[in-house]
Amino acid sequence: MLAGAGASGPTPVPASAGDGAVPPGGRQPDSPTAPGPAAPPPPTAASGPEASAPAGEARGLWTDAWHDLRRNPVFVVSALLILFLLVIALWPGLIAGQDPQRCELGRSLQGPSAGHWFGFDTQGCDVYTRTVYGARASIAVGVCATLGVAVLGTVVGGLAGFFGGFWDGLLSRLTDVFFGIPMVLGAIVFLSMVTLTGIWPVVVVIAALSWPQIARIARGAVLTAKEHDYVQAARALGAGTPRVLLRHILPNAIAPVIVMATIMLGTFIALEATLSYLGVGLKPPSVSWGVDISAASDGMQFRNAPHILFYPAAALSVTVLAFIMLGDAVRDALDPKLR
Amino acid sequence: MLLEVQDLSVEFDTRDGVVRAVDGVGLALAAGETLAVLGESGSGKSVTAQAVMGILDSPPGRITGGRVLFQGRDLLTLSAEERRRIRGERMAMIFQDALSALNPVLTVGFQLAEMFRVHRGMSRRESAARAVGLMDRVGIPAAARRAGDYPHQFSGGMRQRVMIAMALALEPELIIADEPTTALDVTVQAQVMDLLAELRREYRMGLILITHDLGVVADVADRIAVMYAGRIVEQAPVRELYRRPAHQYTRGLLESVPRLDRKGRELAAIRGLPPSPSRVPSGCAFHPRCPVAREMCRADPVPPLYQVRMAAEPAADAAGRTSACHFWKETVGG
Numbered sequence: 265m266l267a268g269a270g271a272s273g274p275t276p277v278p279a280s281a282g283d284g285a286v287p288p289g290g291r292q293p294d295s296p297t298a299p300g301p302a303a304p305p306p307p308t309a310a311s312g313p314e315a316s317a318p319a320g321e322a323r324g325l326w327t328d329a330w331h332d333l334r335r336n337p338v339f340v341v342s343a344l345l346i347l348f349l350l351v352i353a354l355w356p357g358l359i360a361g362q363d364p365q366r367c368e369l370g371r372s373l374q375g376p377s378a379g380h381w382f383g384f385d386t387q388g389c390d391v392y393t394r395t396v397y398g399a400r401a402s403i404a405v406g407v408c409a410t411l412g413v414a415v416l417g418t419v420v421g422g423l424a425g426f427f428g429g430f431w432d433g434l435l436s437r438l439t440d441v442f443f444g445i446p447m448v449l450g451a452i453v454f455l456s457m458v459t460l461t462g463i464w465p466v467v468v469v470i471a472a473l474s475w476p477q478i479a480r481i482a483r484g485a486v487l488t489a490k491e492h493d494y495v496q497a498a499r500a501l502g503a504g505t506p507r508v509l510l511r512h513i514l515p516n517a518i519a520p521v522i523v524m525a526t527i528m529l530g531t532f533i534a535l536e537a538t539l540s541y542l543g544v545g546l547k548p549p550s551v552s553w554g555v556d557i558s559a560a561s562d563g564m565q566f567r568n569a570p571h572i573l574f575y576p577a578a579a580l581s582v583t584v585l586a587f588i589m590l591g592d593a594v595r596d597a598l599d600p601k602l603r
Numbered sequence: 604m605l606l607e608v609q610d611l612s613v614e615f616d617t618r619d620g621v622v623r624a625v626d627g628v629g630l631a632l633a634a635g636e637t638l639a640v641l642g643e644s645g646s647g648k649s650v651t652a653q654a655v656m657g658i659l660d661s662p663p664g665r666i667t668g669g670r671v672l673f674q675g676r677d678l679l680t681l682s683a684e685e686r687r688r689i690r691g692e693r694m695a696m697i698f699q700d701a702l703s704a705l706n707p708v709l710t711v712g713f714q715l716a717e718m719f720r721v722h723r724g725m726s727r728r729e730s731a732a733r734a735v736g737l738m739d740r741v742g743i744p745a746a747a748r749r750a751g752d753y754p755h756q757f758s759g760g761m762r763q764r765v766m767i768a769m770a771l772a773l774e775p776e777l778i779i780a781d782e783p784t785t786a787l788d789v790t791v792q793a794q795v796m797d798l799l800a801e802l803r804r805e806y807r808m809g810l811i812l813i814t815h816d817l818g819v820v821a822d823v824a825d826r827i828a829v830m831y832a833g834r835i836v837e838q839a840p841v842r843e844l845y846r847r848p849a850h851q852y853t854r855g856l857l858e859s860v861p862r863l864d865r866k867g868r869e870l871a872a873i874r875g876l877p878p879s880p881s882r883v884p885s886g887c888a889f890h891p892r893c894p895v896a897r898e899m900c901r902a903d904p905v906p907p908l909y910q911v912r913m914a915a916e917p918a919a920d921a922a923g924r925t926s927a928c929h930f931w932k933e934t935v936g937g
Contacts, residue, residue, distance in 0.1 A: 326708070429662070493703040499658045500698075501769060502691025502722060504684075511717075515708045 329597040339593035345586040352396055353403040360396035364389065364551045376571060385572040386559060394551055395575045401552035402583065405463050405470070406533040412471030413532075414525045417478025422517070424479070425486030426509060436483070443476035448538065455544035466545050470532050481524050485517035492516070523595040530587030537580050553580040604672070605809040606632040606655070606777055611669035613647070613654050615880075616662060622881045624650045626833040627669070629908075630811075634776065637803060637810040639820035639841075641856075642830035643877050648813045651830075652779045655811075656696050657686040673777070692722050695770035697799075699782040701762035705754035711738070711765045712750025718772035737768040741798060760791035764798065771802060778803070779811045784819055796823055817860050821845065829853050832878050832888035834905070839924040849911045849926035849935045851893045887927070895930055911935065 333339045352359060367389035376383040382391035424435035451469045458465045489495070490513055498512050539545030540554025541561070548555055553576040560573035613625040625647040632638045642648040653659045655671055657678060671678040673694065678686060698704035706714060715734035719725040725733065731750070738746035741764040754762060763783060770778050780799065784792035800823045803810045814820055820827060820841065827844050829837045829852065837850040848854040855873035875892040878884055887906050890896040900906070909931050911924035928934055 493698055493700060494706045496658055497696070497698050497704040497766075497769075498706070499687075500656050500690060500696035501718060501772075502687055502689075503717075504687055507721065511709075512706050516706070 329594070332597040333593060336593050336597070338589050339597075342586045342589035342593065345582070346590060349399055349403060349583055349586070353400045356397045356400060360393045362390055362393045364394045364397040365549060382575045383569065383571045385556065385569075386562070391556075391572055391575050394556055395553070395579050397551045398553040398556060398576060398579065399583070401463055401546055401550055402533045402536055402554070402580065405466055405536040405546075405552075406529045406587070408463070408467040409470040409474070409532045410525050410529040412467065413475045413478050413528060414521060416471065417475040418482045418514075418518070418521055420475065421479035421482030421484075422486045422509070422514070425483040425517075426490060426513065432483075435479075439476045439479045439483075442473065443480075445473055447473050447535070448542075451535075451539055452542060452544050455539065461547065462550065463546065466536055466539060470535055474528065474532070477528070478521055478524055481520050482517065485520050486513055489513045489517040519598040523591055523598060526594055527588055527591030530584040530591070533587065534580065534584045553577070604631050605634040605636075605674060606630070606811075607670075607672040608651070608655060609670045609672065611651065611654060611671065612667045613650050613659065613664055614667050615664050617881065619881045623667075623883075624664070624833055624880050625654065628830070628833075628835055630828055630835070630838075632777070632809045632811060634809055635803070635807040636826070637800070637812060637824045639812045639814060639824035639827045640830060641814060641817065641820065641827055643815055645877055645880060646830040647833040647880075648830050649781055652696070652781050652811065652813055656690060656694065656779060658690075658696075691718060691775070692773050693775050694777040694779070695773070695775045697763075697766050697770045697778060697780040697783045700786045701759070701766040702754060702786075704766060705762065707754055710751050710753055711757070712752075715750070715765070715769055715772060718769060722773055733772075737772055738765065741765070741768040741771070741802075743768075759787050760795060763787060763791075763795050767795070767799060767802070771806070774806055775808065777809045777811070779813065781813045782815070783812070785814070785816070792819065799823070817856060829856070832883050833880060834888065834927065835908070835925075836889065836927045837925065838908075839911070839926075843924060847935045849924060849931040850889075850928045851895055851930075851934055852889045854934060855892075855894075887929070895933065897930075899929055 367384075367387045369388045382395060385391055385394065420435050420439060424432045424439075450473050451466075454469045454472075455465055495508060495512050498508050503512070536545055536552065537554030537557060540547070540552055541558040543558065546552045546555050548559070556576040557573060557580070560576070608628060608630040611625055611628045612623060615622045615624055628647070628651055630638065630640070630651075640648045640651065650659070650664070653664075654666055655678070659666065666679060669679075673689070678689070681689075705711065709717075712731060712734045715737055716725075716727070716730035719730035719733050720727070723730075735746050735750050738750060743749055743761055743764055749757070749761075754765070757765065763786075767783075770780075783799065784795050787795060796819060799810070799812075802808070812820060812824060824841050826838065826840050828835050829844075829850065831852050837844065837848065837853050839849065844853060845857065848857055852873070855871075858871040859873060861870055873892055878888060878891075884891055884901075886902050886904075887893070887896070887900045890900040893900065906927045906929050908925040908927050909929075911926050911931055926934070
């Protein structure tokens with residue numbers, strides 16, 4: 265029997281294993297599960313150091329998810345793309361040497377040329393430079409709004425689900441009220457009232473109107489998690505409410521929130537562009553894809569010079585797609601039912 | 604007495620109205636003693652345990668009466684924070700299904716070490732070392748390495764050992780084990796029960812063993828309390844109860860256990876089903892299923908707990924046998 269090798273005795277352990285801080289995933293001699301498939305070297309496994317980890321090995325949820333993700337081409341492509349976008353959002357100078365605000369009206373609407381691959385926009389600014397610099401605002405809005413939504417939604421939904429009764433009623437009705445406000449309409453009303461400029465009003469309005477989705481998911485996840493025996497067991501062994509919430513419920517309820525937040529990040533970037541296009545989001549001189557798309561459609565300029573609409577729109581689409589793909593891949597990896 | 608439960612009643616709010624799951628239960632446990640609470644599902648044994656531990660889900664459940672004296676202090680009068688401090692430290696609980704009672708996203712070593720960090724304020728390193736020591740003590744091979752594994756990586760028996768180690772961590776005076784072996788294979792059941800009995804002796808803990816399995820308790824328990832429909836119907840030292848049950852329900856239970864010396868004969872069974880907690884019969888709750896029930900069994904009030912005294916066995920008197928059967932004399936005698 266193949267399992268004989270595994271069951272005959274403990275496998276050798278590294279000497280560092282003395283303090284209990286051994287990384288998870290060590291193969292156990294008495295495990296009743298996964299005996300057979302791990303014994304012969306998996307023929308399909310890639311060469312290299314990772315190949316020594318047998319495929320049938322048992323792991324925790326997050327280790328498992330990471331294991332799956334690394335092999336998912338959708339994840340690899342979207343993650344590389346997002347990594348690239350993050351890098352240019354932080355250091356746009358790496359691939360665009362010019363100042364996005366330095367424009368020459370004389371070159372207005374000039375087509376692509378050597379040294380200016382994307383051509384010039386109405387104001388005579390270099391479209392390539394502006395597209396690269398536009399990533400910063402779009403991604404900043406997306407990331408900040410997502411963080412705000414995730415924190416607010418998890419806190420409100422989590423408390424509602426955990427405490428139930430009166431608090432659940434109160435917080436859930438509050439969630440419903442915000443859920444009922446139409447996103448774009450609410451954002452237009454709010455943003456046309458504030459006089460602040462920059463990304464913060466946009467971030468705040470997106471977060472304030474989008475958290476109910478996360479709150480509902482978090483509430484459901486906490487309701488499920490708190491019914492588990494280990495929550496009662498933790499209480500039976502003397503854990504207090506904060507510890508039960510943070511250590512036992514939150515880590516077991518956070519996965520659906522992470523998935524939803526990743527997918528929402530893409531839609532928030534699109535939302536920023538929508539609001540900027542409508543003239544209430546970011547405004548010039550801010551540089552963002554939405555601002556550029558808006559400028560390109562002014563007076564139908566893009567009919568004569570399609571490049572001024574195409575490049576920022578393409579950058580936006582690719583970015584949104586990358587985040588939604590990442591969200592999809594993460595969801596698949598964290599949902600054991602799809603495995 | 605380590606633990607004295609007096610006249611404990613627990614009610615649940617359900618859609619069908621208020622249901623009394625535990626009705627006037629009294630238990631007593633001396634330090635170092637093992638008491639088995641025996642009963643079918645729905646008899647109120649787990650709810651009693653939860654009420655004693657203070658982990659009853661409320662709402663919908665609530666304690667409507669009685670006292671739970673732990674080393675002389677009434678736990679029901681303590682604040683939530685005082686009760687929390689007692690849990691884990693002075694009394695701990697072992698659950699039926701260790702896979703669901705251990706947090707799936709934390710390693711067992713971390714969960715064990717958490718006991719020391721929370722209650723004793725130990726450092727990470729120190730508590731991790733203690734966790735490994737505990738795992739070793741409950742017989743988990745290669746404990747140092749296994750401490751980094753997650754609950755699902757353990758076999759059922761090993762997982763229950765982890766659960767026992769967690770309950771044992773702070774050396775509590777009282778451990779309540781709620782069906783600790785029900786989810787395990789028969790061979791592993793014996794090992795886990797042996798371990799539990801051994802640790803109880805070593806640490807001189809009081810053990811309340813909640814079970815529906817007569818076979819499990821015979822070797823381990825000192826005394827048995829039999830529950831039916833939320834009440835205790837009989838309490839007796841193990842040997843007495845097995846030899847001469849003083850309640851018709853206990854008798855029915857014992858007769859429905861397969862025995863080698865009755866090989867080939869039809870297995871006796873208690874006819875009927877246990878009552879739903881929302882519709883408990885009048886008088887003695889067992890009367891619809893009882894072979895000797897008479898008119899007085901059907902009528903209220905509920906039979907009191909009679910002191911069972913047997914002239915033939917004077918030694919048994921001191922042990923405080925009780926039975927809630929009007930006809931305990933006939934039952935014992937026949």
